Amino acid sequence: MTHLLTLLIVIPLAGLVPLVIFRRDDRAVKQVAITTTAVELALSLWMLAQFHIGEADFQLVERIDWLPSLGIRYFVGVDGISVLLVPMTTLLTFISVLYSSGGAIKMRLAEYMTAFLLLEVGMVGVFLALDLFLFYVFFELMLVPMYLIIGIWGGPRRIYSTLKFVLFTLAGSLLMLVGIVAVYLASGDAGSRTLSLPELIEARGSFSADFQFWVFLAFGLAFAIKLPMVPFHTWLPDAHVEAPTAGSIVLAGVLLKAGGYGFLRFALPLFPFGVQAWLPAMILLSVVAILYGAVVSAVQKDLKKLVAYSSVAHMGFVTLGIFVLNQQGGVGAVLQMLNHGFVTGALFLFVGIQYEKTHRRMIADLGGLANIWPVYTTLFGVFVLASLGLPGLNGFVGEFLVLLGTFRFPGVPLGGLFWGPLAAIGVILAAVYLLWMFQRVMYGPIRESYRLLPDMSRLELACAIPLLVMTVVLGVVPQPFIAIIEPSLDRVVRLATDPGLILMAAR
Amino acid sequence: MLTLICVALFFGATGKSAQLPLHSWLPDAMEGPTPVSALIHAATMVTAGVYLVARSTPLFTAAGSALTLVAVVGTLTAIFAATIALVQVDIKRVMAYSTVSQLGYMFLALGVGAPIAAIFHLATHAFFKALLFLGSGSVIHAMDNVQDMRRYGGLRRKLPWTYWTMLIAGGALSAIPPLAGFWSKDEIVGAAFTNGYPLLWGVGVLTGALTAFYVTRALWLTFHGEPRDHHLYEHAHESPPVMVLPLAALAVGSAFVGFIGVPPEAGFIHGFLKPALEARGGEIAEATKSPAAVTALGLPATSVAAGLIGIAIGLSMYVRHRPDPAAVARAAGPYYRILVNKYYVDELYDHRFVDLARAFAGAAWAFDIHIIDGLANRLGWLLSLSGTGLRRLQTGVVGNYALSIVAGLLLVLGAYGAYAAGVIKP
Numbered sequence: 001m002t003h004l005l006t007l008l009i010v011i012p013l014a015g016l017v018p019l020v021i022f023r024r025d026d027r028a029v030k031q032v033a034i035t036t037t038a039v040e041l042a043l044s045l046w047m048l049a050q051f052h053i054g055e056a057d058f059q060l061v062e063r064i065d066w067l068p069s070l071g072i073r074y075f076v077g078v079d080g081i082s083v084l085l086v087p088m089t090t091l092l093t094f095i096s097v098l099y100s101s102g103g104a105i106k107m108r109l110a111e112y113m114t115a116f117l118l119l120e121v122g123m124v125g126v127f128l129a130l131d132l133f134l135f136y137v138f139f140e141l142m143l144v145p146m147y148l149i150i151g152i153w154g155g156p157r158r159i160y161s162t163l164k165f166v167l168f169t170l171a172g173s174l175l176m177l178v179g180i181v182a183v184y185l186a187s188g189d190a191g192s193r194t195l196s197l198p199e200l201i202e203a204r205g206s207f208s209a210d211f212q213f214w215v216f217l218a219f220g221l222a223f224a225i226k227l228p229m230v231p232f233h234t235w236l237p238d239a240h241v242e243a244p245t246a247g248s249i250v251l252a253g254v255l256l257k258a259g260g261y262g263f264l265r266f267a268l269p270l271f272p273f274g275v276q277a278w279l280p281a282m283i284l285l286s287v288v289a290i291l292y293g294a295v296v297s298a299v300q301k302d303l304k305k306l307v308a309y310s311s312v313a314h315m316g317f318v319t320l321g322i323f324v325l326n327q328q329g330g331v332g333a334v335l336q337m338l339n340h341g342f343v344t345g346a347l348f349l350f351v352g353i354q355y356e357k358t359h360r361r362m363i364a365d366l367g368g369l370a371n372i373w374p375v376y377t378t379l380f381g382v383f384v385l386a387s388l389g390l391p392g393l394n395g396f397v398g399e400f401l402v403l404l405g406t407f408r409f410p411g412v413p414l415g416g417l418f419w420g421p422l423a424a425i426g427v428i429l430a431a432v433y434l435l436w437m438f439q440r441v442m443y444g445p446i447r448e449s450y451r452l453l454p455d456m457s458r459l460e461l462a463c464a465i466p467l468l469v470m471t472v473v474l475g476v477v478p479q480p481f482i483a484i485i486e487p488s489l490d491r492v493v494r495l496a497t498d499p500g501l502i503l504m505a506a507r
Numbered sequence: 508m509l510t511l512i513c514v515a516l517f518f519g520a521t522g523k524s525a526q527l528p529l530h531s532w533l534p535d536a537m538e539g540p541t542p543v544s545a546l547i548h549a550a551t552m553v554t555a556g557v558y559l560v561a562r563s564t565p566l567f568t569a570a571g572s573a574l575t576l577v578a579v580v581g582t583l584t585a586i587f588a589a590t591i592a593l594v595q596v597d598i599k600r601v602m603a604y605s606t607v608s609q610l611g612y613m614f615l616a617l618g619v620g621a622p623i624a625a626i627f628h629l630a631t632h633a634f635f636k637a638l639l640f641l642g643s644g645s646v647i648h649a650m651d652n653v654q655d656m657r658r659y660g661g662l663r664r665k666l667p668w669t670y671w672t673m674l675i676a677g678g679a680l681s682a683i684p685p686l687a688g689f690w691s692k693d694e695i696v697g698a699a700f701t702n703g704y705p706l707l708w709g710v711g712v713l714t715g716a717l718t719a720f721y722v723t724r725a726l727w728l729t730f731h732g733e734p735r736d737h738h739l740y741e742h743a744h745e746s747p748p749v750m751v752l753p754l755a756a757l758a759v760g761s762a763f764v765g766f767i768g769v770p771p772e773a774g775f776i777h778g779f780l781k782p783a784l785e786a787r788g789g790e791i792a793e794a795t796k797s798p799a800a801v802t803a804l805g806l807p808a809t810s811v812a813a814g815l816i817g818i819a820i821g822l823s824m825y826v827r828h829r830p831d832p833a834a835v836a837r838a839a840g841p842y843y844r845i846l847v848n849k850y851y852v853d854e855l856y857d858h859r860f861v862d863l864a865r866a867f868a869g870a871a872w873a874f875d876i877h878i879i880d881g882l883a884n885r886l887g888w889l890l891s892l893s894g895t896g897l898r899r900l901q902t903g904v905v906g907n908y909a910l911s912i913v914a915g916l917l918l919v920l921g922a923y924g925a926y927a928a929g930v931i932k933p
Contacts, residue, residue: 167887234880296875299868 004047005060005076005128008086011040012117012124019117023110030101033113037094040120044090051083053480056487058130058198059083066134071184071194075131080488081264081334082127084481085257088341089127091470092253093120095463096246099349102459104245104356105153112153116246119145123254127261132180132195135266136173139222142255143169146247154242161235161242168235172225179218183270186211201269205501209273216274219267220282227259229319230289233312240308245352248304252311253345257337260318264330264489268322268496275325275496282323283409287422289316294429298436303351303361306437307344310387313426314340320423321402324416325497329405330489331482336398338481339386339474343395346383346467350376353460354441357453363437368446373455377442379464384438386471388430394474399427513566513573516559517580524556524610527584531852534603541644544599549606549640550633557613557629561622564784568620578618578699582707582714585611587850589717593724594836594846597654598643601725604849605680606636608714612695615707621698623780627768628691630776634764635679635688638757642673645750646729649743656728658739663730665743668751670730672758677726679761681719681814687765689811694771697806712813719817727825 015036022028051059058077066074078086097116105112118141125138143166151162180195187193187203194200207215225232236256240248268275293313300306314336321333353376354369355361370377386393389400406423409416456464474481520526525533533553537544547553560567560577567574588607595601609632616625647654649666663670679688692715700708734740745751768774824832836843845851 164883168883231879234875234883292871292875295868295871299865299872 003062004043004050005078006062008040008043008047008090008124009076009121009128011043012036012120015117016114019110019114026109029110029113033097033116034094034101036117037090037097037120040124041087041090041094044087044124047078048083048087051078051484053080053484054487056080056491061130063196071187071192071196072133073131073196074134075196076125076128076134077130078128079491080485081492082261084334084338084484085127085261085341086124088257088338089123089254090120091466092250092341092345093123095345095349095466096249098459099249099352099463100244100246102457104352108152112149115145115148116250119149119250123250123258126258130197132183132197132200132266135262136177136180139173139176139258139262142258143173146251146255149247150239150243153244153247156242157238158242161238164235165239168225168228168232172222172232175218176222179215179222182211182215182218197266197269201495204270204272205504207271207273209277212271212274213277216267216271216278219262219271220274220278223259223262223267224285225259226262227256227315227319228312229259229285229315230292230312233289233293236312237305237308240311240348241302241304245348245355248348248352249345252308252348253341256311256315257341260315260322260333260337263319263322264334264492268325268492272496272498272502275323276502279323279325282319283419286316286320286323287419287426289313290320290423290426291429294426294433298429298433300433301362301364303354303363303366303437303441304348306363306433307347307351310347310430310433311340311344313430314344314387316426317399317402317423320419321398321405324402324405324409325493326405326408327486327490327493328401328408330493331485332398332401332403332405334485334489335394335474335478335481336402339394339398339471342467342470342474343383343386346464346471347380347387349460349463349467350380350383353456358450363440365447366441367444368442369450370442371446372450372453375455375461379456379468380442381438382468383471384434386475388434389427392475394471394478397475397478403427509566510570510573513563513570514576516563516566517573517577520556520559520614521580522556523559524553524614525584525607526556526580526611526614527587528852530584530588530607531849531856533607534600534849537599537603541599541640541647544603545637545640545644549602549636553606553610554613554629554633557610557617557625560614560617561626561784564617564622567617574618574620576618577614578704578707581611581614581616581618582699582710583611584608585615586710586714586717587611589714589721590846591849592721593717594843596656598646598656598659598725598729599640599654601656601721602636602639602643605639605718605721608718609636609680612692612711612714615699615711616695619695619699619702619704619707621695621702622784623777624691624694624698626780627776628688628695630767631679631687631691631761631764634757634760635676635686638672638676638754638761639680641750641754641757642669642676645669645746645754648746648750650739651742653736653739656725658736659729659734660732660736661730661734661740662743665740666730666745668745668754672754673726673730675758676761677722679765681722681818682715682810683814684807684811685765687761687763689807690765690768690771690774693807693810694768696810697771700806701802712809715810716813716817716820719814720821723818723821724825727821732825 015032018032019029019036022032047060056079058079061077062075064074066072093116097113100112100116122138122141122143122145126135126142129135129138147162147166150165151158154162183200184193184195186207187195187200194203221232225235228236239251243251290313293309293311293316297306297309297313300309317336318333318340321329321331321336323329351361354366358366360366382393386395389395403420403424407416407420409419522529533548536548539548567577585608588604588611592601592604592608595604609628613625613628613632616622616628646659646662646666646669649662649669650659653659675686679686682689682692684690696708696711696715699705699711766774767776823829824835848854
């Protein structure tokens with residue numbers, strides 16, 4: 001199968017055809033959507049099986065001239081960094097579609113599933129694209145379906161939230177477009193210009209220091225808003241609160257990763273001097289996000305907002321791991337992206353399951369649910385513990401590696417021995433807000449009106465179990481995953497820290 | 508750097524082993540079932556901190572000042588918790604603060620360079636404290652889950668097994684020879700003296716007297732005197748064999764396990780632990796200097812005397828009411844209240860730290876909503892405002908457009924002229 005990656009992009013699109021044909025029949029719509037995302041998931045696992053572990057370079061590459069006169073190509077491939085993010089995406093999409101087919105979506109199901117399939121094209125494409133133009137197309141493609149998912153199937157303040165989400169993200173991605181054009185013009189003389197990543201890496205020696213400073217800023221802002229980094233994060237809590245459950249799962253699980261992935265894939269290898277110039281700000285903002293997100297989480301009254309702010313803190317670990325520019329930090333950051341996808345996806349799933357039954361999301365209105373829902377309590381408890389970084393579950397592995405990398409960070413300003421302990425405090429704070437939340441929601445007296453609410457259904461269990469498996473597996477045997485990530489990550493770190501290039505650009 | 512590492516390690520140990528200032532969780536955790544308290548909160552889990560520091564002996568020895576910190580914190584915790592245990596009326600709370608106090612002794616041992624004594628005390632303490640907890644559980648079970656010792660009394664007739672086994676454990680905790688606690692605790696206090704910490708030795712001996720007092724008080728209030736709650740007393744009964752047998756087994760241990768440390772400094776446990784605690788490629792500081800004969804006999808004698816004095820005062824106060832405990836409490840006034848309220852540490856934490864943290868987090872959230880998000884919304888509002896303003900330019904009247912075209916043309920021509928004339932430079 002040489003066109004594996006193209007198939008991954010095409011299959012959700014192909015699923016749209018039967019979806020349109022059967023759009024009047026809700027049952028058929030569900031079956032088509034579930035089947036399509038299941039096939040996509042299976043194919044992404046097949047891709048993972050085809051991947052040669054231990055090689056740093058891109059694999060399963062496909063390259064077709066698209067706009068040859070402009071040097072723009074359809075160019076896809078995977079390396080150790082993206083090869084795990086793709087199955088994570090397809091799994092979370094599958095779970096989202098499966099959960100949505102259970103009755104959470106009350107209207108316009110065919111349109112809803114269409115939006116999800118288009119979203120999957122964008123998300124998978126972002127992780128596969130190796131041409132900046134193609135990347136930009138997929139990056140923007142993610143925006144539209146999510147705009148609709150929040151704006152049509154969202155909560156009471158959905159219009160405000162979805163507009164805010166789009167305006168924030170669009171502001172970032174338009175800046176990135178300016179950056180892409182600038183890179184394109186700087187990549188060579190007319191006729192030899194390109195936007196494909198390997199060729200840009202060859203050409204980057206000619207990027208001047210000033211150029212790198214500004215272009216890194218343009219790319220960095222786009223990724224920082226997407227991630228989101230403090231202080232560009234305020235769209236996130238609003239979007240999550242209003243989004244339907246499945247929207248939240250994919251938004252937190254996948255969309256945010258596009259930011260972290262963008263840094264690793266494009267910003268670091270292409271602009272080593274820009275990285276050095278912005279490094280202090282990135283480290284500072286990462287640690288601020290870890291602490292600030294955790295502190296603000298602690299006083300949230302709305303369960304979904306609490307999880308949303310905890311995402312800000314967790315993504316702070318991702319950026320911290322990326323910008324300490326060493327192997328442990330980088331591997332930890334990629335693992336943290338995977339872990340956050342599975343665990344925060346699960347947390348949003350469980351908040352949604354709970355909301356479907358009680359119709360309450362305010363912590364003050366809940367309590368004592370452990371009395372009636374033993375299965376729910378157990379599973380939710382595991383994910384809460386994973387999120388706060390309990391050893392043996394996946395959250396610990398990523399955060400530990402990031403902290404290890406941070407301690408080894410020699411750079412400016414101050415050293416790893418300053419930033420490391422500060423970031424470690426974030427882990428304690430995570431325990432504070434998550435356990436406190438768990439205590440208030442699951443224990444204590446229960447409202448009489450909740451007494452007869454049923455525990456998790458079979459469908460809800462089917463959604464939760466794969467995430468549980470990944471949480472435990474990644475926590476107990478992370479080594480195979482680390483082995484996949486490591487070579488490619490090493491390569492990115494080497495490209496980003498090439499002293500010759502940094503010096504050359506500085507002159 | 509090494510000192511910093513050791514202090515950080517020790518700080519972790521203080522959390523796990525409930526040392527100052529992180530001790531307050533342990534008595535609260537006693538809300539759990541009594542067997543859990545016995546196993547987790549007395550004998551095993553809480554000693555993990557002691558074990559950690561003991562394991563890291565080579566590190567701590569190399570970072571000398573960290574060891575002094577360990578010794579001081581341990582000693583302070585020992586006497587701090589013992590004074591609280593003097594006045595508690597909940598039987599499990601007495602045992603809980605006693606545990607905190609005994610853990611303090613172990614850290615004192617580690618700090619004065621006697622890790623073997625620390626591990627030795629850890630082992631003996633596991634027996635007698637687990638026994639005291641299970642015994643308390645047996646009493647609580649008999650008394651319909653009442654934990655208030657003021658409603659106990661005279662139970663030795665109803666619970667003979669529980670009484671005798673707890674008496675052995677109490678003796679061991681009070682370091683009465685030849686019970687287990689005597690050998691290990693005496694070695695700790697002795698090491699403090701011979702290794703050059705006479706002040707810590709003094710506090711250790713004083714704490715020994717306090718320990719003996721609160722043990723005597725607890726046992727007397729529970730098992731002796733007249734029943735103070737007749738209804739509960741009538742229904743009291745000895746626990747079934749499945750609960751009594753463990754008590755008996757632990758009583759044997761509490762009585763005899765100390766002999767693994769006999770003779771002092773050269774017993775089985777010393778030879779057993781020495782290789783494990785020695786730094787690879789280097790010697791640890793000699794555990795204790797060999798003391799002169801007078802000290803060798805005088806130190807244990809002082810400890811035992813302190814213990815006996817504590818017991819004597821306890822018996823005098825609670826048997827003969829001389830002085831009467833209530834009168835002492837009245838006379839001590841504010842000091843008594845401080846002890847009953849556990850030095851107000853919980854209040855300090857709840858009202859100062861927790862409230863402060865919540866207020867801070869609330870302020871951070873307000874900052875997030877009003878400043879960060881406020882700015883973003885303000886920006887959006889500004890844009891839409893400027894849009895509304897600019898819309899007025901689109902009047903739809905062709906004459907206005909023509910006017911602006913002409914004005915623009917003149918401006919560009921003027922700029923070009925000025926540039927050509929060299930008035931402005933690009």
